[in-house]
Amino acid sequence: MKNFAVIGNPISHSLSPEMHNAAILDLGIDAHYTRKRLSIEQFDTEFPLFLEKIEGCNVTVPFKERVIPFLDELDDFARKCGAVNTIVRRNSKWVGYNTDGLGYLLGLTEKRALHKNDHVLLIGAGGASKGIYLALKEKVGCQVTVANRTIQKAAEMIRDFENDRAISLDMAEEELGSFTIVIQTTSIGLPKTIDETPISLHHLKPGTICSDIIYNPAKTLFLKEAEKRQAIIQNGLPMFIHQGALAFRLWTGQKPSTDVMKKAVLASL
Template identity: 45%
Template structure:
């Protein structure tokens, strides 16, 4: 029986996941399909039940469902449980649903492809305190980045992440703007700028240090307003495409126990996004 997979979110039309996974299926001669499904927050419980009933083998979860999907799953991978966020669901043979988080590991892989793995002592700033920020924070800690600061418009949410990490600090946006020149790595972890949407910078980059590493988790457009502004400050840029491809490849391995070609996919999607 042909396997099928999906990605659920709101919005979802911008997603390159179907293109990516269907290309990998073709490259690896796997009889499977992957589709996008637009799911609003109020429809999430019914959507999960429907995916299970209709025989999906698994699916990806994107904004805004990474945390709110958890009550509808039967089991969580220990890291996903610790993070409190899920971006990958596997339908187990007994019909139960298991949640994983591949965002954080995918981000660290993409970051270190660009900057190497010898920058672990730098001060790291995460902007945002949602599911993606939480996943990235725990993954950075796991990979040896311990000088972490989280900033968010609602600083209490940043404090929650820091408390769960057991290290680091939380700052308000204003405090962060005043001390931005202290950070060697600045990571934009919100959906701001997604799909060329109306955008304002989450904080002023006036004090961004020259040569700092500026990363964004948004991959469409490749150069978000945040990255463009950081580039004007002579920062080293890490776009969100590498994270997207690596998190997808890790999910692919959970579903099918095979690892796809990530290098070719990054090149392919970079060309496609540049053309558009």
């Protein structure tokens, strides 16, 4: 039996096991998928020992950048964005991929097609944000402004694209009315910060697409506030399903049913 997992901290909220085990059962694969909480302080010791027990894994907050030094190779997209959310054992080597970016775009197009003239505000500059940012630039080519608590981290993320900007969260609040799409990529809204939102939405325009990559809870305070202001909202479920399906194919070589995966997640939510 092959063993797969998702690692993170926190990790109890993740429904990756429910989603992937449903796909495994549907395709009749001899495998099992679980969740694993790794220590933030002892990660460098725990992660190599964990790798010995699995064939592949997903990586979530806050380890998408910290896993990279332990890998033998990086897929071109993962190398360019500097973040890994999927790890695969290939011929005794560990290879890192990033399915977050393409998974996010596939999910967002369920709301509407993205255009080159869209102006996107990306809140946060962590591992998930990096994959989404690069996918927006490579697949859509629209202008993206990155707002982060530490502006320098946002500036490093956009350094290869001269028309984009890195701004503070306060500036993002003031300029909110100028964006057609707002994407919330931070961990604010997960159980520990369920009553918080990364920025005020007072200046949000009705009809703006507001997307939060968190799917559990299904509607964060960020999305609730956006909905009050007549925004078009989407939680992280579509991204979660699509990035998961892409990762599943990398591990097994088989294409899972996204319908089966979605039903499993919805049943658990």
